[in-house]
Amino acid sequence: MRLLAVADASGGLSRAEVARLAGMERKVLRDAVLRYHAEGPQGLRTRPKSGGLRG
Numbered sequence: 001m002r003l004l005a006v007a008d009a010s011g012g013l014s015r016a017e018v019a020r021l022a023g024m025e026r027k028v029l030r031d032a033v034l035r036y037h038a039e040g041p042q043g044l045r046t047r048p049k050s051g052g053l054r055g
Helices: 002-010 015-022 026-044
Strands: none
Touching: 002 015, 002 026, 015 026
16 A cells, blocks of 8 residues: 555655545654655555563
């Protein structure tokens, strides 16, 4: 889903419109686009959440 959203964002749609169509926040889309440009498709993999409590 993230890859499709990045492709739509690169295809000329506004990030706000792409985020709405993909059902995600604009910031999440922005972060995905930045990771894609930095790391390619591997950058779009789900990552562990940071800041959580660990037992």
